Structure formats: C-alpha cells, structure tokens
Amino acid sequence: MALIDIRSVCKDYATGPEVVRALDRVDLSIGAGEFVAIIGASGSGKSTLMNILGCLDRPTRGSYTLAGVDVGQRSADARAIVRNRLIGFVFQGFNLLPRTTALENVELPLVYRGVSARERRRRAIGALAKVGLADRLTHTPAQLSGGQQQRVAIARALVTDPPLLLADEPTGNLDTRTSYEVLALLQELVSLRGLTVVLVTHEPDIAACAGRVVTVRDGRIQYDKRSEEPARAARMLLELNQGVAAAEQGS
Amino acid sequence: MLRASVKIAFSALSRSWLRSILTTLGVLIGVASVVVVTALGRGARERVGDQIESLGSNLLFVWSQPVAKSGVRTAAVGLTDADAVAIRNEATAVELVTVYSDTKVQVISPYGNDQIQVCGVDTNYLGARKFEVLQGRMWNANEEQVKAKVALIGQTAIDKLFPGQDPIGHYIRLGKHPFRIIGTLKPKGQSPFEDQDDRILIPIGSWRARINPTLGNRVQLIMATAKSEAHTEAAVRQVEAILRQRHRIVEDEENDFEVRTQDAFKQGQEAIYGVLTLLLVTVAGVSLFVGGVGVMNIMLVSVTERTREIGIRMAIGAKRLDIQVQFLAEAIALTLLGGLAGIGLAVGVIELMKRSLGWSMVLSGDAVITAIVTSLVIGVVFGFLPARRASRLDPIEALRHE
Numbered sequence: 001m002a003l004i005d006i007r008s009v010c011k012d013y014a015t016g017p018e019v020v021r022a023l024d025r026v027d028l029s030i031g032a033g034e035f036v037a038i039i040g041a042s043g044s045g046k047s048t049l050m051n052i053l054g055c056l057d058r059p060t061r062g063s064y065t066l067a068g069v070d071v072g073q074r075s076a077d078a079r080a081i082v083r084n085r086l087i088g089f090v091f092q093g094f095n096l097l098p099r100t101t102a103l104e105n106v107e108l109p110l111v112y113r114g115v116s117a118r119e120r121r122r123r124a125i126g127a128l129a130k131v132g133l134a135d136r137l138t139h140t141p142a143q144l145s146g147g148q149q150q151r152v153a154i155a156r157a158l159v160t161d162p163p164l165l166l167a168d169e170p171t172g173n174l175d176t177r178t179s180y181e182v183l184a185l186l187q188e189l190v191s192l193r194g195l196t197v198v199l200v201t202h203e204p205d206i207a208a209c210a211g212r213v214v215t216v217r218d219g220r221i222q223y224d225k226r227s228e229e230p231a232r233a234a235r236m237l238l239e240l241n242q243g244v245a246a247a248e249q250g251s
Numbered sequence: 252m253l254r255a256s257v258k259i260a261f262s263a264l265s266r267s268w269l270r271s272i273l274t275t276l277g278v279l280i281g282v283a284s285v286v287v288v289t290a291l292g293r294g295a296r297e298r299v300g301d302q303i304e305s306l307g308s309n310l311l312f313v314w315s316q317p318v319a320k321s322g323v324r325t326a327a328v329g330l331t332d333a334d335a336v337a338i339r340n341e342a343t344a345v346e347l348v349t350v351y352s353d354t355k356v357q358v359i360s361p362y363g364n365d366q367i368q369v370c371g372v373d374t375n376y377l378g379a380r381k382f383e384v385l386q387g388r389m390w391n392a393n394e395e396q397v398k399a400k401v402a403l404i405g406q407t408a409i410d411k412l413f414p415g416q417d418p419i420g421h422y423i424r425l426g427k428h429p430f431r432i433i434g435t436l437k438p439k440g441q442s443p444f445e446d447q448d449d450r451i452l453i454p455i456g457s458w459r460a461r462i463n464p465t466l467g468n469r470v471q472l473i474m475a476t477a478k479s480e481a482h483t484e485a486a487v488r489q490v491e492a493i494l495r496q497r498h499r500i501v502e503d504e505e506n507d508f509e510v511r512t513q514d515a516f517k518q519g520q521e522a523i524y525g526v527l528t529l530l531l532v533t534v535a536g537v538s539l540f541v542g543g544v545g546v547m548n549i550m551l552v553s554v555t556e557r558t559r560e561i562g563i564r565m566a567i568g569a570k571r572l573d574i575q576v577q578f579l580a581e582a583i584a585l586t587l588l589g590g591l592a593g594i595g596l597a598v599g600v601i602e603l604m605k606r607s608l609g610w611s612m613v614l615s616g617d618a619v620i621t622a623i624v625t626s627l628v629i630g631v632v633f634g635f636l637p638a639r640r641a642s643r644l645d646p647i648e649a650l651r652h653e
Contacts, residue, residue: 056566056646077570084568095563095650099266112568117254156567 002065003163003196004030004053009062009072011048011219022048023059024219030198030212032163035190035230037210038200045219047168050200054087054166055079067163084112088157092169094149096141096156102128103137106156113160127155131185147178154185158195165189167199171206177240183209183233209233260580263553264588274549275589277542278629282593282622283600284535288528289618290601295524297613301440309477310379311345311486311512313338313494315469318507329469330508332455334497335373338475341493344485346478349375350455350470354463358451359424360412367408368450369425371458371470379476387419387434390454398456402430406438407449425453428461483512539625542589543633550582550637561641562649575642582634583627590626594619 011023022045030036040046051057052064055071056079064072071082083089088109096105106124115123128134131151141149150170157165167186171179187209189195199210207213208231215223264271315329332350339348353370376382377389390401402423409418422429430453439447459466477486487510494508554561561574569577601612 051647054566056650077572080565080568080570080573083566089566091650095559095566097560097563100262108564109567112564112570112573160568 002029003032003034003067004028004198005063005065006052006059007063009052009059009064011045011052011057012060022219023052025062026219026221028214028221028224030196032196033190033194034212035187035197035210036199036212036214037207038198038214038216039202039204039207040216041202044216046200046202046216048219049216050166050168050198053198054089055082080112084109084160086162086164088154088160088162088165090150090153090157090165090167090170092172094141094146094153094173096149096152098142099140101138101140102133102144102152102155105141105152106159109156109160123159124155127159128152130158131155145178146174147181150174150178150182151185154182158189163196165195165197167197169201170199171201171203177237179206180233180237180240184237187230187233205231256576256580257584259577260584263557263581264584270549271585271588274545275542275585275592277538277545278586278589278626279542279593279596281535281537281539281542281629282590282626283596284531284538285625286594286597286614286618286622287600287604287612288531288535289621290597290612290614291524291531291604291610292528293615293618294610294612295520309480309483309486309513311475311477311483311490311510313473313475313490314471314509314511316507316509318505329466330471330473330494331468332470333468334494335470335473337493337497338473338490342475342486342489344477344482344489345475347375347379348473348475349373349379351376351472351474352455352458352463352466352470353450356425356462358408358412360418361421362414362416363412365408365411367411368445369458369462370450370452371455371462372452373455376452376474379474382439383437385435385437386417387432389434395454395456398454398460400428400430400457400461401433401453403434403436403452404432405436405448405450405452407446408451409435411449423451425451425462430457483514487512539629542586543629546582546585546630547633547637549585550578550634551640553581554578554637554641558644558649558652561644562646562652565644565646566650571642574644575638578638578641579631579634582638583630586626586630586633587623590622593626594622597622 006026006028008025008027009023010021010025013020013022026049038046038049048057052059055066055074058074058079059072062072063070066082067086069082069086071079074082089095097108103121103124106127107120110120110123125134125137128137131154133148133151133155136144136148136152141152144152154165165186170186171182174182183206186197186199190197197210199206201207208227210227211230212224212226214221313330335348335350338345349372351370351372353368355366356369358365358367358369374389374392374395377384384403387403389403390399394401404412404418412418412423413421418432418435421432423432424430436448436452453462455470459468475486475490477483490510491506495506498507500506564574564577598614601614604610605612
C-alpha cells in the first residue's frame, strides 16, 4: 500500500473577490521507501502541494491518505499530531531555534510527544550521531556551518522515526559541495533505512538525485518520471573532491 | 511537558532580561504594595490591641476642657483631687480611680542627667494602668500623705540615668529636690502616646509641692477603670453626671471636661491605618493593572517577534495548547518574578517603615501567599490573550514570517 495517496486534490485561495486555484485535481501516490523530487517553477503550486503533503494545510477538495490514515480534513490539533508522529520536516532556511543547542533543537519534537527528558536526550544524541554531529551537541545554530545546521534539522526530522521526510528546498541555502553532502545523507537514509523522502526543489540537478521526479506546473502534475539510475550524490561529491584535488595538483 | 515549558519560558525571558525587568516593574510595585498593606493592617491590629492592653483594660480618661460661655472661651477650670474622690465614692460602674499630672523635668542622677517625664500619681495608679513593680516597692498611703520624696523609675529612664546600675536606694534630683528611688517598674513598651517606660513616678502631693506648685489641688488627668468592658458605657455616663453636678453645669451647657475611652483611641488609630490602607490598596490595584497590561503588551510583542519560532514548533508537532501553555508560562514567569521581587521590596519597605517611623508591621505568611497568588492570577489573566493569539497562528504563515 502506498504511504502517500492523494486523490483529485484541489486547493483554492481567495484573494479578494478572485479565487486562485493553486492545485487542480492532483492525483499522486508515493510508495514507502521512495525518493521523490517535486520540481516546478515558483507559482507552479509545488509549495501548496508540499504544505498539503506536510499536513500544514488542508485541501479544499479531494482526499489525502497518509500511512493508511485519512488526514485530509483533520483539525489543526489533529494535524499537529500527524506532523509529530508521521512527518519530519527539513526546510530551506533550516528553521532551527536560535540560541538553542543542537541537542535541544533535536529534542523538541519529542517534547511535544511527551517523551521523558532522559529518553529525549538519548534519542536526540542518537539522531545527531546518525547525521555525523555527535561532537556538536552543545553548539547553537550560530556556531554551526550551513551544512551542519541542515544536518541538525535532518536529525530533528528523524528523531521521532517518522516514515516520511519532507524537504522543502533543503539545499537552497547551501553551496554545491554541502548540497551534495546533504543529498548523500538523504539517499543513504532512503536506501539503508527505508525512509520515504519527498524533496521540493527548482533545481534539475538536485532533482536528478531522486528516483522519481514529479513536475508541477499551473497547479497540475505535468510529468511523473521514474529514473532507474538516479545520480549518486556521494559519488558526485567524490568527483567534486577529486576535481579539487586535481586542480590543486595541476596548479 | 510542564517542566519543559517552564525551562523554555525562563530561557526566553533571560534572552531579553532588561525588557523582562522593566515589564515586571508594575507587577513588582503592585505586589509590594499588597504585602505592605497586609503587613500594615496586621501590625495595626496587633499594635492597637497591644496598646489598649498596655494602657490597662476598660480605662477611662477624664480631661479638663475649656468652655465657651456667652461666646467667651474661658480657661479650663480643671479637675481636682475631690473630683477623683467623688467619682471613687459615687460611680458604681467604676472600680479604680487615680489622678495624674506630669511634666518633663531635668533629672540628675550620680551617673547622668536627662529630660524625663515626671508623673505625680496616687497609689491607685499602678493598678489602674496595669503597671507592676519589678524591684523594690510602691510608696504607701502614709508616704503619700506626707508628700514623701520617693520615686519609682521606669526601664528607659533607668537606662538614661543609671546605665548598667541598680537604681534602688539612690537619690535623684528633680529640680532642686532630692528624691530617693524605692522601686522600679516592669517594662510596658509603647502606648499610643509615648514610651511608657521613660518615666518617673512620684506621689501626687510631692509633685504638686515640688515640681509644679502653680496647679494647687488640681490634676491634669483623672483615670478610672470600669468594672468590666460591659460597664464602660455606664461608667462614662456616671463620671459625666458626677462631674457636671460637681462643676455646677446646668442642663444645656457643655461639659468643661472630656471623658474618653480606649475605643476612641482605637477608632482614631484605625482611621489613620484605614486611610493608609486605602491609599496603598489603590496604588496596588492601579500598578497591578498597569503591570498586567505591560505584561500583555510585551507578550504580544514577543509573539510577533517569535512568529517564526511558533511556526517551527507547530510544524514539528506542537498543538495549539502546547503553544498556549508556553506563552502563558512565560507571562506567569514574568509576573511571578515580579511578584517575588515585590515581596523582596516589601520586606525592605516594611523594615524601613519599622525603623524610621516606628510603625509596627507584621509580615505574615498569608501576605506572601496572597502576593504569589496575585502575581499568578495577573500572569494568567493578562497572558491569556497573547498566548491564545500565538496558538491560533497559521503554521504556514508563521513559517514564512521573517
């Protein structure tokens, strides 16, 4: 059974007297363990789709089933619980709490789940170790690089063990090398741990790392392509490093 | 969850500590006023009670009073020993009657000298005013009759004249006249008028003969005790009737004397404390309200400033109640800090008032609890709206907020 199942979802926004249709009868099904990139220009409706997938917003019409649960028309609090239990978020701007340590940031979703302090700490340390930040527990976001901040955000998304990770332009604020580092981490999570990742981007070479690319345009899904052999971010990172090394040797 | 909220609240407040302090100032002053008011009220009640008790129970004071006759205000005729005797003999509701005159005199002892209240009294004085002899003895009727130059001395006067000495048997000079100290008085403390221990008692006859010969057989004050509290009113009526008759005051003329009971003093004191309490309660109410509005204002600012943080928290699973609790906890933390600081301030103010004004104030547990509860309530009431506003934010809008 698909993890995500969206049936003829519409989303209308009322801007004054006009009604803007941001999504128009979208059908989308994503299976567990898939790495899907949603690509589209700004204003294409991909952010709206992302918000609905993330249970941050409700569709005007249509149904949304996540992990077998109908979550389309739930109340604000019910959606908060769904977000806490089933979804991990990674944002372009990292969205870590400022002046708060990496550890406390990662613990936060568990706070809202009512996990005990000791258990929170244990799991947060584990999640930070998985993203390679075991030695940065007490650093605040200001003391971390962009790539490290995004890895803290990924640790925060994963600390609750959700089946779905939603990444909204996760590499938008990062340089090429760090972007590939983050993508390599996401690919590893998909292949090793069976995580489902839905990544929103407007960059085709970032989307190329996903096994499936969904192109959104004018509120509809224009293409839905699967790629048998997506680009390996780890390998591209390696090549990038070799390129640098070669350039250094050459000079 | 609650512990986490409290921790979050305090770390949020410590980030803008100056703002937090300024915000809590109103609550601080309000709570301090509440505590001071309570301490003052309690102190007043205890003090008035103590003073009444120390005066001797059911005590009546009789003063002479100048009267206006045909528009001319004449000098007070005065009260005499004979008036006291008449009251003693005729007033059935009265138990003890004593006469009293005093004046400040330069008193010289072998060890020092000072201005001290010298009171001429009779042997009933100790009983009526509930004084007790600590050491030595009271003079007897015979000594009173012959205007003996003997004296009893209070503790404060001893400290002034005989520091560290046993005064009994020593002579002191009141003006030109040497008086032998035959007894000391047990300390009684403050009365509504004065330090009751800063005095020297001598027989009324000696006082009139040696201290103030101009008074003749008159006395400044007659004191009488009613047989019981229930007899007080009857005693007042009887004393008035006897004195009107003796002073030949006709039907519609006003008294040339005044009879006062302790109730009058009590009411006077309570009126003063009442006005003060009203004033402080008003200050407390206004500053608590202003403080509360200040807290609400700063919380609204805080919600706006931290909209993005709220969005993040909502995205990762904070329910509306979680957000509401967080901001409510912050508001309460603010007011509670203000309240605790207010209690601290109140303790200081109470200490200061005690020392500089000599007011008796009692800081009670109730006052502290009232203060804490008040600040909690202010936090909840004025924190509710901002917290609710925070909890109703749309997560998407909030995340987009810069």
